[in-house]
Amino acid sequence: MGKGARKEKERNEAREAESGNGKPKGDVRELIAGLNEDLSWEFNAIISYRLFASMCSGPYRQELRQFFESEIPDELAHAMFLADKIVAFGGTPITGPAPVQITTDNHRMLEIALKAERDTVRRYTERAEQAAALGEVALKVRLEDLIVDETHHAEEIDRILTNWKT
Numbered sequence: 102m103g104k105g106a107r108k109e110k111e112r113n114e115a116r117e118a119e120s121g122n123g124k125p126k127g128d129v130r131e132l133i134a135g136l137n138e139d140l141s142w143e144f145n146a147i148i149s150y151r152l153f154a155s156m157c158s159g160p161y162r163q164e165l166r167q168f169f170e171s172e173i174p175d176e177l178a179h180a181m182f183l184a185d186k187i188v189a190f191g192g193t194p195i196t197g198p199a200p201v202q203i204t205t206d207n208h209r210m211l212e213i214a215l216k217a218e219r220d221t222v223r224r225y226t227e228r229a230e231q232a233a234a235l236g237e238v239a240l241k242v243r244l245e246d247l248i249v250d251e252t253h254h255a256e257e258i259d260r261i262l263t264n265w266k267t
């Protein structure tokens with residue numbers, strides 16, 4: 102192989118290593134898998150809040166219905182952000198929700214939602230660390246914004262459940 106051809110081959114190899122040959126590299130694949138798990142829980146939150154809004158009952162139905170509905174736009178925005186990111190990283194977004202749990206009991210609805218919000222804060226904290234380790238600073242910062250939203254959701258539900266007389 103001539104000198105020119107060898108240089109060209111080296112340049113091609115360097116380019117392939119950089120771009121991963123169009124396919125996401127192993128650690129990015131892990132990040133995409135994590136973001137897809139997060140997306141499945143955002144779908145779960147959208148469906149859960151929508152169904153809880155319809156299914157809640159009793160003297161506080163109107164307030165609870167309004168509260169559950171008020172959460173949905175945030176969760177939709179999170180789902181949109183995650184789906185966009187997954188595609189930007191070369192992945193395919195998941196198409197369904199994590200298993201949705203329903204109940205006719207108002208208190209139980211709030212407990213289910215509180216657990217989901219707290220688990221979500223934990224997942225985004227892990228995901229932000231994963232993004233930082235890959236040098237994905239913008240993603241890390243946006244995930245921290247999501248942590249702020251989900252922490253607020255969890256705190257609001259916690260306040261509703263505090264002193265709840267069953």
Ligand SMILES: [Fe+2]
Pocket residue numbers: 143146175176179251
């Ligand atoms: Fe969310």
Ligand SMILES: [Fe+2]
Pocket residue numbers: 146172176218250251254
């Ligand atoms: Fe939330």
